[in-house]
Amino acid sequence: MFDQGEILDESKVSVSIRNKALNYGLGCFEGIRAFWNDSQNQLYIFRIYDHYKRFHESGNALHIPIPYTSMKLIPWTLQLLRKNNVREDVYIRPICFKGANTLRPNLLDQYNRVSIYCTQLTYMPKPAIKVCVSSWTRSGNNMIPPQAKSTGNYLNSGLASSEARLNGFDEAIFITDRGNVSEGTGENIFIVKNNKLITPPLSDHLLAGITRDTVMQIAKNELQLPVLEQSIARTELYSADEVFFTGTAIGIKAIINIDHRMIGNGSEGTITRNIRFLYENIARGNNPKYFGFCTPVY
Template sequence: MRYVFDQGEILDESKVSVSIRNKGLNYGLGCFEGIRAYWNEYQKQLFIFRIWDHYKRLNESGNSLHIQVPYTPIQLIKWTIQLLRQNNVREDVYIRPMCFKGANTLRPDLTDPFNRVTIYCTAFEYKPKPALKVCVSSWSRTGNNMIPPQAKSTGNYLNSGLATTDALLNGFDEAIFLTDEGNVSEGPGENIFIVKNNRLITPPISDNILAGITRDTVIQIAKNHLFLSVSEHSLSRTELYSADEVFFTGTAIEIKPIINIDHRKIGKGIEGDLTKKIRFHYENIVRGNNPHYLSYCTPVY
């Protein structure tokens, strides 16, 4: 897609560059969001899903990291809608806003005031398998006193990259992090849920997870539509193996069943009934087909 947003302007991407001396690039001093917009062919409309919540979280990440975003969520929403219109997007699309240190200086501090904001959008090419075989990673999730996992920071994704790479090299589709205490945390870019005895359980924020927007949507679906008991509490590694169902959630991966962990079959080894029902509701909500959740869907046209 030809046009991008950079520092208050929508420009042809060929006119935008970042110096190799850039401090944000050299040290991973930035924060970002991943947002999706869904094309509804019947309505001929593009809906951005929970854009306010994403930009609110971007600002919160920036505040946590001393990388203050120089635009309000409302301003960023307006720029994003204009960017999608200018690119004439009429398909499912991924949107990547990022705020990073813009100075070309050597010291890796966060005190300089130049925080650069860019937004680009791209046709969504990430197509994971319908069901995943995963492993518990030998890498621990970064903790609250290392790089705050509640902030979506660029530097923290080296931790994710190491875990995913190890998983792929060992024949798995993805990894699951544990905390240093041995509690289940999350995937490299996903939150995790288990189903046990018709109850939905997910790790709490205190177990070094990102407060996922898809995670929150799933909790609402489970409570309001499926009338499931939902609890947030710490999980041990062995509770993964004995679960009836396990699934990942995330903006990129959406709702994805996990059918095998560490070479152990989960449940019946296929997508479980509750996972399938949650996924069905989620897919309807994001395309603007559920009237109860239209406030989450921002129309572009």
């Protein structure tokens, strides 16, 4: 793994039990995917520049400035993947956290530590999932800003996700304090209605997802679908023609049942399937039009 400017064996990296990130959640992170293309014998990192741009934006918003530029982090990420000889789909996790061991939950301490590790990922392997609307409200923009990927904010996600699984669902959907649909516990959400693609605006307490942005580009440029960013009421989920999640980890995942109500015909819809097919080809470096999104490792 990478830690503070060095590629090290993971067994040599440790964090004190007194660390403020561990005690208070004072950190931010990114999630990046790299996709193996067997026919090209190549590993492609998807939209790495955009991910590291968001990493820095998260740090700036939270008083956790990232001490390394993207132009340093990107070569280190490539070196890490090469050092591990990664030749399969992989998830990459950069994290920056308060390295100090003092007691106060103070974000103004100067020591910000950066680590990067990579791991295999199996994330909801089902082709389509059943979800519920959570009883937990999404953290608001004036609480713990969801536009920043902060470590502390994922307790909110953990509570909602655990509740969903305990009740027999695969995942949860958050509602805002005003009753609008926000996002999943780690995914953005889209609905299809009357051949229009609709997703909540950032003002409804959600992360500006990079997969979300990719899907919006695919829908507009490849499928000529109108794409709307507008608030979605809970009941609009139940009457949607199609619903799906998007995210770095989950990719494009059809939602076929919400709160025990079947969505559409109870299987992945045509528009969701088309978007997923296009996205997967783009991410694996098979679409020359979008090759700028892909950074080859080897």
